[in-house]
């Protein structure tokens with residue numbers, strides 16, 4: 001399979017997965033149960049390693065190589081059902097934050113530690129953690145909190161999927177433990193489509 005064939009097969013596999021995910025949400029709504037089903041669809045998609053080789057994401061299209069990049073794999077015309085490939089080759093972490101829409105993170109290559117929190121006394125209390133890696137993921141309701149931690153000793157490539165595209169999310173909040181307050185994340189920018197092979 002050359003790069004063009006792979007790109008076409010990848011789009012088809014992504015479209016089929018998104019169709020299943022849309023059907024799950026339509027039938028069940030947004031619940032912990034439906035998000036687990038959505039997570040399973042993404043874990044299955046992540047097993048198709050032949051369609052998602054690391055080299056297609058490390059520096060697609062050439063140009064300046066980024067330490068962290070978010071590649072759009074799918075988004076409906078109304079910005080719903082946004083699926084991204086998140087590529088990281090350098091350490092990265094985030095503070096505890098919510099998403100305001102459902103979110104599912106599924107591992108493919110490398111390790112992304114997700115810490116999970118409860119709201120407590122106006123702040124947060126850690127309640128658990130999940131290593132997002134090949135075959136594993138986390139599913140988060142709109143109000144759920146997580147933080148992510150990567151040492152990226154190996155390149156990390158994960159699926160991140162949201163009920164609505166990250167560029168549309170203006171109300172996400174993160175917690176600052178030093179000042180014990182909540183701040184808003186600006187909507188994401190700098191997301192790019194995965195370039196077409198030449």
Ligand SMILES: [Fe+2]
Nearest residue numbers: 097099103146
């Ligand atoms: Fe997040």
